Amino acid sequence: MGKEQWNSRMGVILAVAGSAVGLGNFLKFPGQIATYGGAAFMIAYVVSFFLVGIPISLTEWTMGRHGGAHGFNSPAGVLGYFCKSKKLAYVGILGPVLTLLIYCYYIYIEAWCLGYAYNFLTQALNFSNLGEAGSFFQNFIGSAADGESLEISSDKVLIFLIIAFLLNFWMIYRGVSRGIELFCKYAMPTLVVLAIIIVARMMTLSDVSPDHPERTINQGLGFMWNPVKIVLEENRDGIWESKARLVGDFEILRAQKRIESLRASEPRERIVHISVFEQLANPSIWIAAAGQVFFSLTVGFGAIMTYASYLKRRDDIVLSSLTSCSANEFCEVCLGGMITVPAAVAFMGVAGTVSAGLTLFDLGFRVLPLFFASMPAGWFFGFLFFALLFLAAVTSSLSMLQPGMAFIEESMGLRRRFSTLLLGVITFFITGFVVYFSKDLKAMDTLDFWMGQVAIYVFATVQVVAFSWYFGVERGIRLTNEGSVIKLPRAYGIILKYVTPVVLIAVFVTWVAKDVFGILGDGRLSPHITDIVGGEGGEPNAVAWMSVMIIAAVYAFFAMILSVSKKYDSFGKDEK
Amino acid sequence: MTLGGWITFLLSTCSFTALFAWCMYKVFKSDRGRPEDIHEAFEIYDSDEDSKRGRRR
Numbered sequence: 001m002g003k004e005q006w007n008s009r010m011g012v013i014l015a016v017a018g019s020a021v022g023l024g025n026f027l028k029f030p031g032q033i034a035t036y037g038g039a040a041f042m043i044a045y046v047v048s049f050f051l052v053g054i055p056i057s058l059t060e061w062t063m064g065r066h067g068g069a070h071g072f073n074s075p076a077g078v079l080g081y082f083c084k085s086k087k088l089a090y091v092g093i094l095g096p097v098l099t100l101l102i103y104c105y106y107i108y109i110e111a112w113c114l115g116y117a118y119n120f121l122t123q124a125l126n127f128s129n130l131g132e133a134g135s136f137f138q139n140f141i142g143s144a145a146d147g148e149s150l151e152i153s154s155d156k157v158l159i160f161l162i163i164a165f166l167l168n169f170w171m172i173y174r175g176v177s178r179g180i181e182l183f184c185k186y187a188m189p190t191l192v193v194l195a196i197i198i199v200a201r202m203m204t205l206s207d208v209s210p211d212h213p214e215r216t217i218n219q220g221l222g223f224m225w226n227p228v229k230i231v232l233e234e235n236r237d238g239i240w241e242s243k244a245r246l247v248g249d250f251e252i253l254r255a256q257k258r259i260e261s262l263r264a265s266e267p268r269e270r271i272v273h274i275s276v277f278e279q280l281a282n283p284s285i286w287i288a289a290a291g292q293v294f295f296s297l298t299v300g301f302g303a304i305m306t307y308a309s310y311l312k313r314r315d316d317i318v319l320s321s322l323t324s325c326s327a328n329e330f331c332e333v334c335l336g337g338m339i340t341v342p343a344a345v346a347f348m349g350v351a352g353t354v355s356a357g358l359t360l361f362d363l364g365f366r367v368l369p370l371f372f373a374s375m376p377a378g379w380f381f382g383f384l385f386f387a388l389l390f391l392a393a394v395t396s397s398l399s400m401l402q403p404g405m406a407f408i409e410e411s412m413g414l415r416r417r418f419s420t421l422l423l424g425v426i427t428f429f430i431t432g433f434v435v436y437f438s439k440d441l442k443a444m445d446t447l448d449f450w451m452g453q454v455a456i457y458v459f460a461t462v463q464v465v466a467f468s469w470y471f472g473v474e475r476g477i478r479l480t481n482e483g484s485v486i487k488l489p490r491a492y493g494i495i496l497k498y499v500t501p502v503v504l505i506a507v508f509v510t511w512v513a514k515d516v517f518g519i520l521g522d523g524r525l526s527p528h529i530t531d532i533v534g535g536e537g538g539e540p541n542a543v544a545w546m547s548v549m550i551i552a553a554v555y556a557f558f559a560m561i562l563s564v565s566k567k568y569d570s571f572g573k574d575e576k
Numbered sequence: 577m578t579l580g581g582w583i584t585f586l587l588s589t590c591s592f593t594a595l596f597a598w599c600m601y602k603v604f605k606s607d608r609g610r611p612e613d614i615h616e617a618f619e620i621y622d623s624d625e626d627s628k629r630g631r632r633r
Contacts, residue, residue, distance in 0.1 A: 009603065009607060010603065010607075013603065038581060038584045038585070038588075039580065039584040042584060042587075042588050046591075218577050219577075221577045221581065221585065222577035222578060222581050224585075225577060225581040225582075225584045225585040225588075226577060226578050226580060226581035226584075227578075227580040227581065227583075227584050228578070228580060316606070319599065319602055319603060319606070320603075322595075322599050323596075323599035323600065323602075323603055326592065326595045326596040326599050327596055327599075329592040329595070329596070330592050330593060330596040333588050333589055333592045334589045334592055334593055337588075337589075485602060485603075485606040486602065
């Protein structure tokens, strides 16, 4: 079996950028920035980019290239070889396990995008209100009952899931350079062009809501980017609670008039200005910004590590890493940040958008389809938008399959045909489980929580600690700088050694305390925890339990392969 | 959108666009004249490859 390699530097940059650019760039980021406020969120975001995103990305690139030069491509092999420890190879299994399991539900969402693109192209989506858009979405994904989506029809997800699944495995079967690289070389520029066309159309929209002249794209941009948040608060039993965000002179004047008319009786409402500094004092904004950077760059998954392992020994990594990170940021901030929320606000107003929801699924699959269905030539722009999301999702899902593929090939010495088949069988059954248990998306939600949130933080922290403390930060930076066009300054070692691990651990501990155990929040356990242990008036959930069992089974299977494989026996015996 | 909003928006988008453009410039600039390219150019004329091609013909 010949060693696989990238054909060109631009190829690997586009593949890593493609791995990072996904649904989060176009659907999650705009919602986050609108929720937390423009300037404050961007300050926290940029700080997180340099203190968390870039350092983890660099450690993955460095470890990957080093491992690849010595015949290891999977995160298990790379981490084990890098630290000369078979025990760390067992920790490194987390990489292929979490990417494989994330793939199994990500492909489901990828199929939604393909299905929506197809249905827009055939002009089958003609919604007149949010309720219709919501019920189509519910029926399409089968979230009303288990097994509801298992039907071949254009208004059900199954057929699109099969197409997306086959496309991914065809690319993976073709290999790194003839499959992933070739696809990303065409998909990424296409994605950017599509995004530019959609942004141009959004920015030139006028009279979206003729009955509400205050609802404009400009108001939508203000909702996202205005640094000072203006909030209408209501007095409930002596406590002032936030009632609505006010954006634009029209809404502020209307609220002022209302307050003046109420003042005759008692002051029940007031307008409050929240400055950037006051917003930055809220720890939630830092957790949200660090999380967004972390997940958006796809760092901590082990995918970049696997991609970097196909580099040559003296290939540049500092510039390549920075280029792929900046490509992701360009897509996220400059393109993704200008589509969804401004369009939703122009169409439904600030209050309507907030009540419809600013989450990834609400914005992407309820609000925007309704918006496209209502605008002139909306079927065409709807098709373009969902085609864009589909391309972004495929470039990401390919990167999720490769660590598992690399692990199977490396540990079992299988030919590509057999390793593709084995990986295909495993992911087929787990994806089938996710799609069958579609009621309230319970299986997907559970896998996302344990793999897509908890395991990623743990694995990213392990990587940074292994690089900075186990391998040695000085040695690590020397390795990073080998063959690099731009050199990483030695001072960055302080960030890698102290700042990044501390930030990662602090954000993780705060998040676990607040959102999982409710210690710093409202005192309630996360539903993901109650699904497993019961409590708070609920029984443990069977689907959540099965999902956790699947995670344990996949980890145990990979650990068993690692334990019997002779490939990793040399770890710890070589000269360090 | 307020003036502050425009400043935040332009500062954010222009900074990341400039960073991306600079990186791309450096990538294209450093790709030109890389010793590996010369090495790879020689690999195209590898004599073994030529003889294989000859046999196929």
